[in-house]
Amino acid sequence: MKVYVDNGASTKVDGKVLKAMEPYFTEKYGNASSLHDFGRDALEGLEKARTIIAKKINASAGEIIFTSGGTESDNMAVIGAAYANKNKNHIITSAIEHPAILNTCQELEKRGFDVTYLSVDEGGFVDPKDVESAITDKTALVTIMHANNETGVIEPIEEIGKICREKGVLFHTDTVQSFTKVDINVKKMNIDMASFSSHKIHGPKGVGALYVRTGVKIKKLMYGGKHEFNLRPGTENVAGAIGFAEAVKQMKDSNVKHVTELRDKLIEGVFDSIERVKLNGPRENRLCNNVNFSYLGLEGETISTYLSMKGVATSTGSACASASLEPSHVLIAMGMKHEDAHGSIRMTLSKFTTEEEIEYILKVLPDIIKKSRRISPL
Numbered sequence: 001m002k003v004y005v006d007n008g009a010s011t012k013v014d015g016k017v018l019k020a021m022e023p024y025f026t027e028k029y030g031n032a033s034s035l036h037d038f039g040r041d042a043l044e045g046l047e048k049a050r051t052i053i054a055k056k057i058n059a060s061a062g063e064i065i066f067t068s069g070g071t072e073s074d075n076m077a078v079i080g081a082a083y084a085n086k087n088k089n090h091i092i093t094s095a096i097e098h099p100a101i102l103n104t105c106q107e108l109e110k111r112g113f114d115v116t117y118l119s120v121d122e123g124g125f126v127d128p129k130d131v132e133s134a135i136t137d138k139t140a141l142v143t144i145m146h147a148n149n150e151t152g153v154i155e156p157i158e159e160i161g162k163i164c165r166e167k168g169v170l171f172h173t174d175t176v177q178s179f180t181k182v183d184i185n186v187k188k189m190n191i192d193m194a195s196f197s198s199h200k201i202h203g204p205k206g207v208g209a210l211y212v213r214t215g216v217k218i219k220k221l222m223y224g225g226k227h228e229f230n231l232r233p234g235t236e237n238v239a240g241a242i243g244f245a246e247a248v249k250q251m252k253d254s255n256v257k258h259v260t261e262l263r264d265k266l267i268e269g270v271f272d273s274i275e276r277v278k279l280n281g282p283r284e285n286r287l288c289n290n291v292n293f294s295y296l297g298l299e300g301e302t303i304s305t306y307l308s309m310k311g312v313a314t315s316t317g318s319a320c321a322s323a324s325l326e327p328s329h330v331l332i333a334m335g336m337k338h339e340d341a342h343g344s345i346r347m348t349l350s351k352f353t354t355e356e357e358i359e360y361i362l363k364v365l366p367d368i369i370k371k372s373r374r375i376s377p378l
């Protein structure tokens, strides 16, 4: 049996998404800036896609900028806000952000900006009060992720957004993992900017979006034509945008319910059948598709390799960091010991995950853990 539970890294493209994209490769392949019929068809598709994404977060179409994915959106928000106001040189973020935020902040530090990296508690939560006390009159931006890619913890961004708005500081949130799994209402949550990625929600890779609230000024990263409201030059990836929007349309509340049930079955099953395990991240306020356990006394890589031999695709830490042997910066920030952090395995489910697949994992995993513990030098 082949079981894919690495949907936090990337997802299978939904068949309906593929179908919606196809005409934009074969018939409506014009450049959306061209004035002829082919161009007009492409532009019409692009604007329809923009409207669908905007509606999903209670924004206007003019506030959605298509990008190449979550990483570019994060860069655009953080660097764009940092350089937008000459009198401000301070950024606030958290220690558990994705590298797309953390490494961008570190680059800005090299360029002379001050960055505050807020710590988190044992559950992985940022305290909104810490955000409030870190804000100064030099703060250009607060950027705190909506949901963490490794532990699935859902941060209190509505409270953080309220604080930022009251203090007159821009608030950006990385919603790459939470989009379509947790409701996002940019107005109610006082969000000024938000990053999205298509390939985490059964859309194609290489497309994402940045929401920029009307009135928010950011400096653009790239120079060229006046595409995307003069913020992101380059011929638009129309088929990608269409696929992204179709993926959004195809993510239903019933999918969230299905995935939540499977997540809980998997969590309970691991607790029932395996000793010395620790669930990383909370039970409540956790993404519907995230199961992250540390198997104490073991290396995550060993477990992951054995699981892979049984056809089960999982990950240790975030995909972007999986080439590194460092323990997860997220688990370390949550106060976990290095050896326990090394023993973590992330399983991320999707709407295509089945009950049989979860049962299969629960059948093979206890034996793998037993066998690994027998031979582990730890």
Ligand SMILES: Cc1ncc(COP(=O)(O)O)c(C=O)c1O
Residues within 6 Å of the ligand: 008, 009, 068, 069, 070, 071, 072, 074, 098, 100, 145, 147, 148, 149, 174, 176, 177, 196, 197, 198, 199, 208, 318, 319, 320
């Ligand atoms: C929280 C988070 N932000 C940003 C990214 C980067 O998104 P993309 O792969 O679209 O560049 C990821 C991808 O894993 C992510 O999980």
